[in-house]
Amino acid sequence: MARAKHGPGKEISSILATDCGSTTTKAILIEKRDGVYRLIVRGEAPTTVEKPFEDVTAGARNAIREIEELTGRKLLGDDGVLTPQKGDTGVDIFLSTSSAGGGLQMMVAGVVKTMTAESAERAALGAGAIVMDAIAVNDGRKPHQKIERIRNLRPDMILLSGGVDGGTKKHVVEIAELIAAAEPKPRLGIGFKLPIIFAGNKDAVPHIEETLGEKMDLRVVPNLRPVLEKEVLGPAREEIHNLFMEHVMAQAPGYDKLMKWTPVPIMPTPAAVGSLVEAVGKENDITVIGVDIGGATTDVFSYFKETFNRTVSANLGMSYSICNVLLEAGLDRIKRWLPFKVDDADLRNRIRNKMIRPTTIPQTLEELLIEQAISREALAMAFEHHKTLATGLKGIHRGGTMDRFVDQAHVGAESLIDMKDLGLLIGSGGVLSHAPRRIQAALMLIDGFQPEAVTPLAVDSIFMMPQLGVLATVHPQASAQVFDRDCLIRLGTVVAPLGPAPSGREGPVEVVRVKVTLPDGQTLEESAAYGEMKRIPVPEGAKVRLRVEPSRGYDVGAGPGHRVEREVDGGVCGIILDCRGRPLVLPENDAERSAKLLEWFRALDVYPQEPLAGLVES
Amino acid sequence: MAHAYTPGLKVTDNIVLRKERRLPILGEVRVGLGDTVRPDTVVAETELPGDPQTLNAANVLGLLPMEVPRHMLKKEGDKVTAGEVIGRASTLFGLIKRQLKAPCDGTIERISEVSGQVTLREPPVPLQITAYIHGTIVEVLPREGVVIETEGAFIQGIFGVGGETFGTIRFRAAGPDKPLTAADIDDSCKDGIVVGGSLMTGEAIAKAAKVGVRALVAGGIIDTDLVKYLGYDIGVAITGQEDVPTTLIVTEGFGPMRMADKTFELLKSLDGCEASVTGATQIRAGVMRPEIIVSGYRAKKKRKAEASSSGLVPGTPIRLIREPYFGLLGEVVELPPELVVIETEAKVRILKARLQSGEIVTVPRANVEILES
Numbered sequence: 004m005a006r007a008k009h010g011p012g013k014e015i016s017s018i019l020a021t022d023c024g025s026t027t028t029k030a031i032l033i034e035k036r037d038g039v040y041r042l043i044v045r046g047e048a049p050t051t052v053e054k055p056f057e058d059v060t061a062g063a064r065n066a067i068r069e070i071e072e073l074t075g076r077k078l079l080g081d082d083g084v085l086t087p088q089k090g091d092t093g094v095d096i097f098l099s100t101s102s103a104g105g106g107l108q109m110m111v112a113g114v115v116k117t118m119t120a121e122s123a124e125r126a127a128l129g130a131g132a133i134v135m136d137a138i139a140v141n142d143g144r145k146p147h148q149k150i151e152r153i154r155n156l157r158p159d160m161i162l163l164s165g166g167v168d169g170g171t172k173k174h175v176v177e178i179a180e181l182i183a184a185a186e187p188k189p190r191l192g193i194g195f196k197l198p199i200i201f202a203g204n205k206d207a208v209p210h211i212e213e214t215l216g217e218k219m220d221l222r223v224v225p226n227l228r229p230v231l232e233k234e235v236l237g238p239a240r241e242e243i244h245n246l247f248m249e250h251v252m253a254q255a256p257g258y259d260k261l262m263k264w265t266p267v268p269i270m271p272t273p274a275a276v277g278s279l280v281e282a283v284g285k286e287n288d289i290t291v292i293g294v295d296i297g298g299a300t301t302d303v304f305s306y307f308k309e310t311f312n313r314t315v316s317a318n319l320g321m322s323y324s325i326c327n328v329l330l331e332a333g334l335d336r337i338k339r340w341l342p343f344k345v346d347d348a349d350l351r352n353r354i355r356n357k358m359i360r361p362t363t364i365p366q367t368l369e370e371l372l373i374e375q376a377i378s379r380e381a382l383a384m385a386f387e388h389h390k391t392l393a394t395g396l397k398g399i400h401r402g403g404t405m406d407r408f409v410d411q412a413h414v415g416a417e418s419l420i421d422m423k424d425l426g427l428l429i430g431s432g433g434v435l436s437h438a439p440r441r442i443q444a445a446l447m448l449i450d451g452f453q454p455e456a457v458t459p460l461a462v463d464s465i466f467m468m469p470q471l472g473v474l475a476t477v478h479p480q481a482s483a484q485v486f487d488r489d490c491l492i493r494l495g496t497v498v499a500p501l502g503p504a505p506s507g508r509e510g511p512v513e514v515v516r517v518k519v520t521l522p523d524g525q526t527l528e529e530s531a532a533y534g535e536m537k538r539i540p541v542p543e544g545a546k547v548r549l550r551v552e553p554s555r556g557y558d559v560g561a562g563p564g565h566r567v568e569r570e571v572d573g574g575v576c577g578i579i580l581d582c583r584g585r586p587l588v589l590p591e592n593d594a595e596r597s598a599k600l601l602e603w604f605r606a607l608d609v610y611p612q613e614p615l616a617g618l619v620e621s
Numbered sequence: 622m623a624h625a626y627t628p629g630l631k632v633t634d635n636i637v638l639r640k641e642r643r644l645p646i647l648g649e650v651r652v653g654l655g656d657t658v659r660p661d662t663v664v665a666e667t668e669l670p671g672d673p674q675t676l677n678a679a680n681v682l683g684l685l686p687m688e689v690p691r692h693m694l695k696k697e698g699d700k701v702t703a704g705e706v707i708g709r710a711s712t713l714f715g716l717i718k719r720q721l722k723a724p725c726d727g728t729i730e731r732i733s734e735v736s737g738q739v740t741l742r743e744p745p746v747p748l749q750i751t752a753y754i755h756g757t758i759v760e761v762l763p764r765e766g767v768v769i770e771t772e773g774a775f776i777q778g779i780f781g782v783g784g785e786t787f788g789t790i791r792f793r794a795a796g797p798d799k800p801l802t803a804a805d806i807d808d809s810c811k812d813g814i815v816v817g818g819s820l821m822t823g824e825a826i827a828k829a830a831k832v833g834v835r836a837l838v839a840g841g842i843i844d845t846d847l848v849k850y851l852g853y854d855i856g857v858a859i860t861g862q863e864d865v866p867t868t869l870i871v872t873e874g875f876g877p878m879r880m881a882d883k884t885f886e887l888l889k890s891l892d893g894c895e896a897s898v899t900g901a902t903q904i905r906a907g908v909m910r911p912e913i914i915v916s917g918y919r920a921k922k923k924r925k926a927e928a929s930s931s932g933l934v935p936g937t938p939i940r941l942i943r944e945p946y947f948g949l950l951g952e953v954v955e956l957p958p959e960l961v962v963i964e965t966e967a968k969v970r971i972l973k974a975r976l977q978s979g980e981i982v983t984v985p986r987a988n989v990e991i992l993e994s
Contacts, residue, residue, distance in 0.1 A: 327856030
């Protein structure tokens with residue numbers, strides 16, 4: 004694609020990429036220098052999809068103009084980004100992702116909630132959508148309630164699935180009839196027919212065409228559950244991307260112009276991040292969890308057992324949706340992370356004020372701790388949500404007709420997520436990327452996800468994963484090099500032994516001993532007791548040999564009492580020993596909990612000591 | 622970013638505003654270019670398709686789905702009335718007779734031989750869009766709506782709940798730092814837009830709803846009072862659709878908040894004027910804030926030129942919008958270009974501001990908003 008534009012043999016040596024987010028448009032310039040692709044500079048500007056500008060390219064131009072100013076290089080012409088590069092002007096390729104204007108919003112429908120409806124949900128999420136609702140025959144709602152719900156939603160498109168090929172048609176046609184009766188309207192473009200993708204029983208296609216063909220913009224793709232034992236999400240995802248470009252992007256203000264700037268389709272931001280996470284897992288042959296905690300939503304991506312999954316918790320975020328974190332977690336769960344007392348009413352008002360003034364930042368240490376406490380809860384809830392969907396296929400061990408499956412919604416499946424086998428945990432989003440001390444980001448990730456055994460941690464330095472995700476579709480090598488060298492900040496490795504909590508009568512119980520061999524042969528040794536946290540400094544960029552010896556009955560990944568030895572990367576936080584147990588339980592007594600939090604903060608040097616002590620005393 | 626600050630809220634005694642009024646689906650526009658409209662003038666209307674009812678005909682009649690069509694007494698497109706028999710079947714040599722009755726008036730939209738369902742569409746529901754403000758039609762969007770222009774005073778709040786309404790402004794504030802209590806609201810406030818000072822107390826909100834006040838405006842609101850009024854907690858900052866008797870607009874934030882002097886003085890001068898207001902708030906890109914519009918208002922005396930909204934410069938009047946100075950007003954004294962380490966240890970762009978008390982404080986630029994004129 005992109006290479007063809009520059010003619011055969013012309014290598015891409017400069018890349019400009021933007022991510023048009025809901026609030027900010029971020030641009031990055033990448034160049035090949037000394038044979039390696041590196042990030043050169045970045046620029047950002049407010050997104051201009053909404054009034055008074057209503058033209059996404061205005062914000063993109065402003066962000067790119069910052070790059071022009073910083074590099075002294077001309078990149079913009081009257082018709083967009085100048086390509087290919089000629090001398091010191093322009094770049095070889097321009098790419099973009101977008102989540103502006105609410106991103107891609109979809110409704111999905113299927114016959115059985117935990118089977119075809121869930122597969123449809125996975126397909127939509129993997130394509131970068133926010134799933135507004137999943138309708139199913141057995142979702143517990145009455146037909147009129149489903150119709151009312153469908154009518155009230157104004158999605159960008161619908162994905163309808165149901166039935167295995169050659170199986171019963173009745174149920175999927177029933178759902179199609181509900182949709183037809185509801186006559187849902189698209190979010191954008193008054194008077195346009197709402198696109199609907201059918202990815203169900205191929206024998207039902209004529210009936211689906213008869214039911215929906217006139218009222219909606221119907222597209223038919225291969226069944227995403229052709230047989231119960233198999234899930235084929237690719238064709239549905241591809242059609243979602245086509246429709247995203249054709250319909251959603253074409254209706255969004257200014258995107259017709261932006262699409263002309265780039266030879267590569269504009270990707271939904273979460274789809275781009277997801278493709279990058281998947282690529283990291285595949286290329287390094289490791290399991291990965293990625294999280295992007297934003298102002299409105301928290302996306303979780305995972306790659307386990309060669310399966311990529313993405314979920315979006317649409318109402319868990321750090322600004323626009325911060326009150327929903329309060330609502331879902333409750334005040335007590337947020338307060339449990341604070342070592343100081345805070346008045347309930349005051350805390351609630353503060354959280355509300357962050358919601359209505361979302362771009363403000365904590366100025367005081369107290370405010371910083373409150374925001375980071377909220378983020379722990381948001382991360383934990385988003386991850387719980389993810390685990391419910393990142394599973395193997397449900398219900399497949401029972402034979403029978405589709406009618407029987409409708410009654411078998413309870414048939415479960417194992418989660419694909421195995422925290423003892425996690426190869427990399429990557430955090431992204433303002434509260435993690437902009438934490439004043441990197442150890443704060445590390446601890447938020449640890450408390451939110453509770454990694455087990457030995458787990459490397461990283462953060463996205465300036466949130467450029469979206470741009471690198473779309474770049475990976477045209478130039479995987481450039482994407483990988485920049486990701487490795489400029490995007491990822493290696494925080495270090497957390498060692499979290501699993502095992503029973505001691506009774507407490509016998510005093511401190513040692514649970515792990517660690518030996519680190521540095522590249523120069525020097526060794527560092529440390530041990531930790533149950534309930535303790537410790538930090539072993541290991542320089543960033545160094546590969547070290549890590550030997551972890553758990554005490555009897557404690558597991559660090561090789562079984563109770565078995566030693567683990569492996570090479571790990573150093574990082575800005577070094578090696579963190581987390582012997583607090585899993586699941587992590589904080590003391591219920593306020594004074595004890597405060598003392599424990601302070602002990603851990605001190606051990607890891609998470610916050611400036613003196614001001615923190617002042618806060619606790621006041 | 623070159624402009625790393627929060628855009629301010631508009632508070633002005635004179636502005637030309639344009640409001641787009643659109644139908645959710647295509648319909649008919651009822652006014653023409655140049656027409657003068659009032660808040661309650663219907664500018665466009667349409668008919669929303671009636672609610673559909675799905676009837677499981679196969680089950681009710683004891684038939685296979687494929688047998689349903691030939692046992693229906695009505696065909697697709699036929700009009701039916703509530704209680705009318707629309708399908709009939711008999712089994713066991715006529716011993717068991719079954720009927721399918723229409724649960725409501727409507728039209729048979731679909732009879733499915735695959736699912737055995739019958740879809741009955743209720744009569745359409747008319748939907749009208751009103752002008753919401755006084756003004757003149759300056760653009761007609763065929764079959765979709767209109768654009769209305771008006772000139773007058775305009776005040777944006779920071780957060781609100783409840784939809785559009787209009788009424789006469791009843792200024793009841795004893796001072797910008799004085800709360801609005803239940804005692805400040807009496808029967809004369811009925812159908813009015815009542816303005817208080819620093820806080821709308823929970824009792825004042827309850828009294829306003831009881832008296833029939835159309836909207837309340839004050840500097841702040843206590844979070845728990847809002848939850849009590851709504852009957853539920855708001856999770857996401859998208860409001861305007863709440864089913865509440867009185868629209869609420871806060872100008873500063875949550876908690877007791879001294880109302881900005883400029884807002885306070887302007888609202889005071891608008892006492893007795895008719896205003897259009899909405900509590901609709903959507904805090905994302907393209908921020909939608911609650912608003913108070915007084916069409917046709919002309920300031921009695923000319924104001925001196927105020928700082929433009931082109932950016933932060935020394936002298937720009939600002940509001941501090943984050944702890945530890947939340948809600949305080951001041952003006953920019955200095956804008957150091959370099960990044961500065963603040964208490965959290967974050968390195969950020971800051972400014973120095975002189976508060977109304979005379980104290981000079983350092984704050985991140987992200988934590989101020991310009992007091993727009």
